[in-house]
Amino acid sequence: MANITRPREGQECTALPRLTQWEEKYDTPVPVPVGDSPQDRLAVLRMSIKSWIVPEYFTGQEGRTFLPRxxxxxxxRQDVISSVIDPGDIDLVQKACRNPVIFVTWLSGSKYLNTKFLKTTLERLQDGELPLHDCPRWISDIEEDYRQDYRQDLRDVFILHQQQFVVPVFKKQGRHSIKAHCSIPISILTTDxxxxxxxxxxxDKVYVHxxxxxxxKTTNVFALKKFESRAIQMSYLREINLHKRLPPSNNKHIVxxxxxxxxxxxxxIFFPCGNGDLEKYMREVKPEGCSHRRYFCWFLQQIYGLSEALEVLHKATIPTTNDQSLGPPTSLIAGFHHDIKxxxxxxxxxxxTWRVSDFGCGKIAEIIIKSGGQHISHQTLNKMGxxxxxxxxxxxxDRGCSRPYDIWSMGCLFLELLVWLLGGYGTLKSFRSARNGYVAGLGSTIDERFYELPPxxxxxxxxxxxxxRIKEMKADPxxxxxxxxxxxxxxxxxKIDAKDRPTAEKVREKLKCLENISETELEFTGSFPVRVSTEKSRESLTAKGEACSGITVSIRQADGSD
Structure with a gap:
């Protein structure tokens, strides 16, 4: 039996009864039906199909079901098909084998649809043309002696039954347009x-059959991002197209x-399913701070990985449509995120790993190269985020924003991570509360921005x-x-002025030392050790009179490692 992959440990599932129903029928054996005549065997097989179909939950349409692939x-199979239709009609048997959906749709409605209907359908139609939305003209010509109302019944029966069998198979990087008469083999796990x-x-967290x-191949659990209406179709297309146009990279810190x-x-859009965002992580995980060497080294590598991810997004590349025979390119393309948090x-x-996600506010934009070699970045007035x-x-x-906007946001994020690392979530909340106030005096907005417009x-x-906070950190040994x-x-x-901020490439280069921490420092198992109080660690070091000339040395001493 092929195993149905359930949610991993730590990934709560509120829809396990649904998965159980799918799992119970996953390894269904299909014997050749037994009966005195083809009609008897047809009835047996038709009744068996009803017991093999499973509930469909995604569309929310009551009573909708589907047959797993x-x-x-x-x-x-040829032996099953030959038991219910004339085995001597080799051409019909072979066409039925090549078009399993048409055959099973006919089989499900065979109480009303005779073999001539199947034969004519297979002559005029293939699986790839399903589902049918309207009655093809040729259905009315199947049998001359059918009454007009019975021809209508033929159409209704076939269209009604097809939705159980026209079920998509989701493929990696595939863009699937699902028609109304299809069942969707997805169960939403995060119902509440x-x-x-x-x-x-x-x-939502979802489970794909x-x-x-x-x-x-490694999991059936994914994160599924839903865009509610056609009005925001542009946001959906923007996120899809941005990822398609990102330069190739092995960076593992981008979702x-x-x-x-x-x-x-x-x-x-399907994404890999993580276990919550960074806000949840900081809220629920007690940081080891500088008291546990391996955790600290892992933390620094995550910081470096996020800076590298930003460089991948910001990296200027030559458009694929550029004609190199016309000389040097007059423009480059680069991306920005504009909602880092x-x-x-x-x-x-x-x-x-921590990974950057949600590129719905992002964009791949053009950078104009002037004759003197100066690069003029695209500016957007879009203030989403x-x-x-x-x-x-x-x-x-009236201010345009470009890639330096992301540099600021990532800097704010790194600063909060440092506050959390050494003080925990309570200290982070206090830092945020201290930032809370009017941006530009009474009458302006109140928020937790990192800047203000003083009187x-x-x-x-x-x-x-x-x-x-920055001053305190600089004074901290x-x-x-x-x-x-x-x-x-x-x-x-x-830096307040966008022009004074480093590029993503410069940020990554300056943080290169974080990546260069030796692999022996990174044998972090992922199970967080018992927390040692940051204050106690400091007191211990102070009592020993050990100056912090290098943080790695201090961590080793605090941890008691070699």
Whole structure:
């Protein structure tokens, strides 16, 4: 029996009874029907099909069912077909084998549809042309002696029964357009609370029936992002096209789409299913801070991986349509995200990575190359995304935003991760509360941005709480070595003037030391060790009088490792 992959440990499932119904009939044997005549055997097989179909949950249409593909293949065997139709009609038997959906649809309605109907259908139609929405003219010519109302019955019977058997198989990177008369072999697992929800979309954990999953051989559980209406079709297409145009990369810190489908003016994208976002991770996991060497090294590598992911998105490349015979390119293309925040960083416990997700606000745009070699980036006035992590150039209606906007947002994210690493979620919440206030005095918005517009003519500046936190970190003896490098880069990323911020490539280069931590430092098992209080670790080091000339050395001493 091919195993139905259930959700992994830690992935709650509120729809296990549904999976049980699918699993019970997964290994259904299909014997050759027994009976005194073809009609008797036909009736036996027809009744057996009713017991082999399974409930369909995705469309929400009560009573809708489908036949799993493995069972369909078992039914449409030459010995089974020959038992219910004339075995001497070799041509008909072979056509039925080649078109299993048409044969089983006819079989399901064979109480009303005779063999002549099957033969004529197979002469005029193939599986790939299903489902039928209207009655083809040739159906009315099948038998001259049929009454007009009975011809209508033929159409209704065939169209009614086809939805159980016209069931898509989802393929990796496939774009599937599902017609109304099809069943969809997907069960939504997060029936009560979605994995994520925005103004225009929703992300659910779903289970794809294993017979119909060619997206990923290792799992049948995915995250399915739903775009509610045709009005936001552009957001759906933008996210699909952005990933298609990203330069090739082996970076494992980007959540890339696996497949997509559209059905009845709704649009969906399949993604790998993580175990919550970074906000949930920081809320539920007690950080080891600098008290556990392996965890700390793993943490730094995640930071580096996210910076590398941003470089992949920002990397300027030559358009594939460029004609090299015309000389050097006059433009390049590069992407931006414009909604980097903890909720858009997904935690994947299987390979212990944080990954950037949700490119619905992103775009691949053109960079104009002027005659002097200067690059002019595309500017957008689109201000979608979380304002708390938005850059200062997003303030107001007349400022254009480009790739430096992402640099600021990622810098804010890194700063919060450092606060969380050394103090936990409670300290992070206090830091956010200290940032909460009016952006530009009374009457303006209240939020947790990292900048403000103070009274007077001083212009936009970092909020006082942000300045104080950075100052405290710089004075902390623990911010040495790799950790100090990270803090200094964060300060550069959060420059008020977008032109003063480093590029994603420069950020990644400056954080290269985080990647270069030896593999022996990274034997982190993923099961978080018992937390040692950060304050106790500091007191222990202070009592020993050990200066923190290098953070890696200090961690080893605190951890008691060699």
């Amino acid at each position: 493995s069972t369909l293949r078992k039914i449409v 609370k979605p994995l994520g929800e925005g103004a225009f979309n929703r992300v 294993p017979d119909h999953n060619k997206i990923d 890339r789409p696996l497949a997509s489908l559209d059905w009845q003016d709704k649009y969906y 903890p909720e858009n960083i997904i935690w994947f416990p299987t390979n212990k 979380n304002v708390d992590y938005g850059a200062p150039e997003g303030w107001g209606d 007077g003519d001083g212009g936009i500046d970092l909020r006082q709480a942000v300045k104080e 623990f911010f040495q070595g790799e950790l100090r490098v990270l803090l200094d880069v964060v300060v550069e990323m959060m």
